[in-house]
Amino acid sequence: MKTVLLTGAAGGVAGMIRPLLREAFDRVVLSDIREVADVADGEEFRPAQLFDPAACARICEGVDGIIHLGGFSVEGDWATINAANIAGCYNLFEAARQAGVGRMVFASSNHAVGFYRRTRRIDTERRTRPDGLYGLSKAFGEALGSLYADKHGMRVMSIRIGNVGDMPLDERRLAIWIHPEDLVQLCRIGLEHPDLHCEIVYGASDNDRAWWDNHVAYGLGYAPKHRSEDHVQHALAEQAKLEHDPVGDLFQGGSFTSNGFAGDLDRL
Numbered sequence: 001m002k003t004v005l006l007t008g009a010a011g012g013v014a015g016m017i018r019p020l021l022r023e024a025f026d027r028v029v030l031s032d033i034r035e036v037a038d039v040a041d042g043e044e045f046r047p048a049q050l051f052d053p054a055a056c057a058r059i060c061e062g063v064d065g066i067i068h069l070g071g072f073s074v075e076g077d078w079a080t081i082n083a084a085n086i087a088g089c090y091n092l093f094e095a096a097r098q099a100g101v102g103r104m105v106f107a108s109s110n111h112a113v114g115f116y117r118r119t120r121r122i123d124t125e126r127r128t129r130p131d132g133l134y135g136l137s138k139a140f141g142e143a144l145g146s147l148y149a150d151k152h153g154m155r156v157m158s159i160r161i162g163n164v165g166d167m168p169l170d171e172r173r174l175a176i177w178i179h180p181e182d183l184v185q186l187c188r189i190g191l192e193h194p195d196l197h198c199e200i201v202y203g204a205s206d207n208d209r210a211w212w213d214n215h216v217a218y219g220l221g222y223a224p225k226h227r228s229e230d231h232v233q234h235a236l237a238e239q240a241k242l243e244h245d246p247v248g249d250l251f252q253g254g255s256f257t258s259n260g261f262a263g264d265l266d267r268l
């Protein structure tokens with residue numbers, strides 16, 4: 001794996017992992033609709049709107065593998081989610097296939113399964129339970145990865161990312177947090193593991209309070225270095241400043257589940 005394409009390169013997560021990717025790979029092609037200002041040695045910037053298939057084709061040229069972070073990263077209206085995360089994701093997978101790119105790491109999200117209760121421990125075999133259009137688009141991306149692996153021989157890893165940062169910021173994130181170094185470790189497994197076909201893993205560090213059974217990731221050699229429990233006092237102090245959310249506090253997706261909620265709690 002020499003040249004890796006990083007979409008969403010002007011975004012928050014990309015900013016955290018770019019230095020680590022530069023250490024791991026000969027060349028990192030950065031792409032975004034927004035300009036990436038601080039392009040470093042070993043990096044190259046190629047602007048692209050993911051909604052544009054021709055732009056997706058340009059960014060895939062000469063690339064060995066892709067880390068696909070680009071897209072609308074919070075809840076949004078259908079037109080926005082559809083353009084960036086549904087059509088955009090399809091365009092990128094299809095451009096990658098046509099360019100002969102063999103590997104794709106897709107940034108999925110905990111919001112693909114946000115409507116599981118926090119009392120449940122789930123693996124990645126259970127059905128998706130999106131908590132909004134954003135989560136739905138992530139479930140779509142996971143299914144797209146499955147199609148491109150089975151039908152076209154691409155090797156695909158979808159990472160259901162919890163929350164990326166230097167430390168967990170509240171109680172929910174004690175369960176779902178991932179440190180950037182651990183995320184890069186998962187990305188490298190997706191790009192380099194010789195036996196990978198198509199897997200969905202959870203993007204979480206070594207969290208005692210995890211709601212997720214991440215045995216698929218561990219089976220592929222994942223060995224997270226960071227523990228959310230090391231930051232428990234800070235996270236609980238921050239939690240104490242937050243208002244109780246009678247719906248969101250029940251579910252893994254938090255406030256994404258209470259946003260516009262009109263369901264029947266007794267059936268969920």
Ligand SMILES: NC(=O)c1ccc[n+]([C@@H]2O[C@H](COP(=O)([O-])OP(=O)(O)OC[C@H]3O[C@@H](n4cnc5c(N)ncnc54)[C@H](O)[C@@H]3O)[C@@H](O)[C@H]2O)c1
Pocket residue numbers: 007008009010011012013014031032033034048049050051068069070071072073074083084088107108109110160161162163164165
């Ligand atoms: N931040 C987290 O903790 C977290 C948690 C779960 C999943 N994720 C996923 O990881 C990825 C990165 O998250 P982030 O926090 O860095 O998000 P971000 O919003 O900071 O970055 C996303 C980037 O994608 C670009 N983008 C949006 N629409 C585009 C389009 N149509 N064409 C080209 N580029 C486009 C934006 O310009 C932005 O720079 C996203 O896919 C997000 O859904 C992030």
